Amino acid sequence: MNTNESSKNKLFNSVLNKLPNQFTGKLEVKSSRQIWTLFFCIGRLAWAIGGAHYNRRFHKIWHQFCSNISLDKIKFREGDYAICYYYHIMSVLYRRKSLTTPQVKAVVLANLKEVLFDILQEQSQQELTYNLSDTGLDKSLIIMSTVIQVENVLPPINKLWLEWQKSNLAAYSPNLVPAITKDKQLQKVAKNNSYNTIKKLVDAKHSLRETAALVNKDLRQLTLFLMPYIKNKLIDLQEVPDKKRLKGSPGLEPDIDTSTSSTKYQALIACVDDSKEMCYLLEKIMNKGGYRFLGIQDSIKALVMIIEAKPDIIFLDLMMPIANGYEICTQLRRVPMFENTPIVILTGNDGVVDRVRAKMVGATGYLTKPVEPKKVLALVKRYLQNPPSGDSEIKSDESDL
Structure with a gap:
C-alpha cells in the first residue's frame, strides 16, 4: 500500500x-x-x-x-x-x-x-x-x-x-567547489604560508566537503579560512555537476579537466524579493544565462546575506514588508564594497516619482514587472561588461536594454 x-x-x-x-x-x-x-x-x-x-x-x-x-x-x-x-x-x-x-x-x-x-x-x-x-x-x-x-x-x-x-555561512553550500580566480592578487594579499596552503587546498575540482575530507580538516574551519579570499573575489565558489557512474561498474568517470575552465568566473546575481515565484523565475533565467543566483525572500536578512555573498549585480523588489527596495539600496550604498555594484529596482509600477526616488537612493537601473528573460539577460550582460560608475543615471528598462 x-x-x-x-x-x-x-x-x-x-x-x-x-x-x-x-x-x-x-x-x-x-x-x-x-x-x-x-x-x-x-x-x-x-x-x-x-x-x-x-x-x-x-x-x-x-x-x-x-x-x-x-x-x-x-x-x-x-x-x-x-x-x-x-x-x-x-x-x-x-x-x-x-x-x-x-x-x-x-x-x-x-x-x-x-x-x-x-x-x-x-x-x-x-x-x-x-x-x-x-x-x-x-x-x-x-x-x-x-x-x-x-x-x-x-x-x-x-x-x-x-x-x-x-559563522555567517548560511548562503554557502559545502557542495560548492572553490577555484582561484585571481592568482597574482591572491599571492600579494596572502602571506607566503597561507598562499601555499591555499594552492594545495583549492584545485577547482573538489568541493569544500571533499577538500576537508582529503586534508582531514573540519569543514567549517576550512571554509572560514577561505572566506576572506572568497569575499574579495580572489577565490570563487562554483557549482559543478555530479560525477557519473561508469557503465557496468560502481566506479566514477574520470575527473573532467578543468584546467582551462577553472579560471572562468561565473557572476553571482542576487535578488531580494518576498515573492517566491519571482525568485524562482529569475533563478531559471540566470541559470540559463550561465550565472549563479542567490534568491533572498526575507528583507530583514537581505543586507547580511548580500554582504556575505558579495554578488556582482543586485535586483531589489520595490514593495516588501518591513524593509523595501529603496531602504535596502540606501543601506547597500553605505557599504564601501557596494558603492559601484549595479543595483536594479524591480517594480510593477513604472511611475516617474518612483524612478526619481530610485535614482536618489543610488539605484543603477529600474525594471518593471513582469520581467522578460531576454531583457533581463541583456541587462545583466551589459552591466557585467560595462560596470556603472557611482554617478550613473537611472534609465528605463526599455532604453537600458
Missing part, C-alpha cells in the same frame, strides 16, 4: 518527528532545485539518496571508511542495479564479509549526516514539499545492525547547521 501523503510548509524537523510509529518506507523531500529520499526501517533511518552530489558524496565517504576496497574493481550483473545502487553494493559486500558492521554503519551515518544538513540548508532558502510512501528499500538488502534512530542523528546535525549559520 502506497500512502502518497504529501505536505507543504512544514519544518523538516517536525516532519521527521511526526512520522508514523515504526514506519517502514521512504520520505521524499523536494525543493524547486533538488530531491532527496530518506529510507526508513521500523522507524529508523536506513539510507538516503539524492541531492546535488550523490555520487561524489558516496565516493568521498567510501574513501574515508572503506579504502581497503576499490569500487572500480567491483562488478555486478546488470540486473543487480537498484535505485539504491550504493546501498546494494554495501549489502552484498557485507554478506560476503568484505565489509565489517562498523564500516557500513560509519558510511550510513556519514551519508545521512550530509543529506540531513543539505536539507536543513535548503529549507532556509526554499520551500520544501514532502511525500511519504511505504515503498522503500528491499527488505532483503537492509542491514539491521546499521539502521540509525532519528533522535540519535538529528540533534547533532541541527547543532552543525546552527554553527554554520552563526
Whole structure:
C-alpha cells in the first residue's frame, strides 16, 4: 500500500518527528532545485539518496571508511542495479564479509549526516514539499545492525547547521567547489604560508566537503579560512555537476579537466524579493544565462546575506514588508564594497516619482514587472561588461536594454 501523503510548509524537523510509529518506507523531500529520499526501517533511518552530489558524496565517504576496497574493481550483473545502487553494493559486500558492521554503519551515518544538513540548508532558502510512501528499500538488502534512530542523528546535525549559520555561512553550500580566480592578487594579499596552503587546498575540482575530507580538516574551519579570499573575489565558489557512474561498474568517470575552465568566473546575481515565484523565475533565467543566483525572500536578512555573498549585480523588489527596495539600496550604498555594484529596482509600477526616488537612493537601473528573460539577460550582460560608475543615471528598462 502506497500512502502518497504529501505536505507543504512544514519544518523538516517536525516532519521527521511526526512520522508514523515504526514506519517502514521512504520520505521524499523536494525543493524547486533538488530531491532527496530518506529510507526508513521500523522507524529508523536506513539510507538516503539524492541531492546535488550523490555520487561524489558516496565516493568521498567510501574513501574515508572503506579504502581497503576499490569500487572500480567491483562488478555486478546488470540486473543487480537498484535505485539504491550504493546501498546494494554495501549489502552484498557485507554478506560476503568484505565489509565489517562498523564500516557500513560509519558510511550510513556519514551519508545521512550530509543529506540531513543539505536539507536543513535548503529549507532556509526554499520551500520544501514532502511525500511519504511505504515503498522503500528491499527488505532483503537492509542491514539491521546499521539502521540509525532519528533522535540519535538529528540533534547533532541541527547543532552543525546552527554553527554554520552563526559563522555567517548560511548562503554557502559545502557542495560548492572553490577555484582561484585571481592568482597574482591572491599571492600579494596572502602571506607566503597561507598562499601555499591555499594552492594545495583549492584545485577547482573538489568541493569544500571533499577538500576537508582529503586534508582531514573540519569543514567549517576550512571554509572560514577561505572566506576572506572568497569575499574579495580572489577565490570563487562554483557549482559543478555530479560525477557519473561508469557503465557496468560502481566506479566514477574520470575527473573532467578543468584546467582551462577553472579560471572562468561565473557572476553571482542576487535578488531580494518576498515573492517566491519571482525568485524562482529569475533563478531559471540566470541559470540559463550561465550565472549563479542567490534568491533572498526575507528583507530583514537581505543586507547580511548580500554582504556575505558579495554578488556582482543586485535586483531589489520595490514593495516588501518591513524593509523595501529603496531602504535596502540606501543601506547597500553605505557599504564601501557596494558603492559601484549595479543595483536594479524591480517594480510593477513604472511611475516617474518612483524612478526619481530610485535614482536618489543610488539605484543603477529600474525594471518593471513582469520581467522578460531576454531583457533581463541583456541587462545583466551589459552591466557585467560595462560596470556603472557611482554617478550613473537611472534609465528605463526599455532604453537600458
